[in-house]
Amino acid sequence: MSMYRRLVFLALSLTLAVVVFGAYVRLSDAGLGCPDWPGCYGQVTPAHAAEHIAEAESAAPGGPVSLPKAWKEMIHRYLAATLGFIILVIAALAWRQRRDPDVRPGIAVLLVGVVVFQGLLGKWTVTLLLKPAIVTGHLLGGLATLSLLALLAIRAGGLRRRFASPALVRLARVGLLLVLVQILLGGWTSTNYAALACTDFPTCHGSWWPAMDTANAFHVVRELGMTATGDLLSHEALTAIHWAHRMGALVVTVGLLGLMVGLTKQGFGRMAALLALVLAGQVGLGIANVLMSLPLPLAVAHNAGAALLLLVMVVINTRLMPGRAWGVAGSKKHENAYA
Incomplete structure (x- = not known):
């Protein structure tokens, strides 16, 4: 199996995981576990922002910010960032192999655009305080990514x-x-x-x-x-x-x-x-x-x-x-x- 095909199937599996874990984050009320973006109180991990998180939790016990919620939110961001990097590599490989009939460089390039916009929606989800239109759009963006990767996987897998x-x-x-x-x-x-x-x-x-x-x-x-x-x-x-x-x-x-x-x-x-x-x-x-x-x-x-x-x-x-x-x-x- 070529590197391109392996990455496509890996990205498809990871996208499904990101979508499902994103639902878990939302349903467990952890969507504002880190109220800034892309870090957590300007830090790379919640562990580095523990003092700020403790202050926010003390000011609003039972509120949207706590250390467990912050970790849920940041793990989702780490997974999404990893997926974005893999999709960039897929697009580069698809362009290099564009003459291969089982490769669709147009869809791969479109995926890059979708992922960039999806990242912005993720940012706005937090900074605009979970506006329903933004959160719903973020969900649909994830499913659009899943669908486009499925098209690449179907083609790469030779489904007749x-x-x-x-x-x-x-x-x-x-x-x-x-x-x-x-x-x-x-x-x-x-x-x-x-x-x-x-x-x-x-x-x-x-x-x-x-x-x-x-x-x-x-x-x-x-x-x-x-x-x-x-x-x-x-x-x-x-x-x-x-x-x-x-x-x-x-x-x-x-x-x-x-x-x-x-x-x-x-x-x-x-x-x-x-x-x-x-x-x-x-x-x-x-x-x-x-x-x-x-x-x-x-x-x-x-x-x-x-x-x-x-x-x-x-x-x-x-x-x-x-x-x-x-x-x-x-x-x-x-x-x-x-x-």
Whole structure:
């Protein structure tokens, strides 16, 4: 295996770890464990900033700053910085090997831009005090990095493409779009701390259509826990955020079930089974988080499940090649075709 291929798969694995660990940092309220950037009170490690951290913790016991929270935040930054360096090396190698058909230098260069912007979002997440729009954007940036690395890994790994009916290809693309929108809604729910706005299931506050304030719920430019006018965000607004995520889960489930049927009918049974497994796990985790009041391990697992579901959808969409005159014979004839 070439150095380029090894680094691509290493970066893909590390990105998944960074996304999941970032969720752990956020869900354990450690996002402001070090309130400056890129260091911790201007120091390289929390150990060097222990005195400042102790002063902040003494001034606000139980607040956002403590030594354990600072270490969580800084470990996430160390992992992200390591990933950024690896991606720079991947881009350099991809440019040198740009004539190799299994290398995509354009995607590698795009990745560098995404990582730079992701670093800025990480900085603004801290310096702008966890504004929901910035935190959600940071999450989406991480998943964009994961998706682009998946494309590089699929190509470098020589995964073969197969012809499918245009209708199935369109269904797969719609499914990917639905998953992306649902991840956005999930990120918005998490960053606004609305995961427990509804504590019963399948109803919310005993109702199939609870009282909601959608206007303030989805106003993007505002402070955490506040409306755009500076008032406290109401429980009705948090309910609207949570309920939108639930409705999104229902739409995604229906859409992906249709995709599974189409995949099975056209000979992609293994992909359909993998999609069913990941989707069932993700739905189960979502329900369990509500009924069990958001235990940290399950909440982190739910974030990991979203990343895995996105990866599966990227693989499916990359694997399917639309054929103008698709049929059983055509599928068999071209099943080993490359992109």
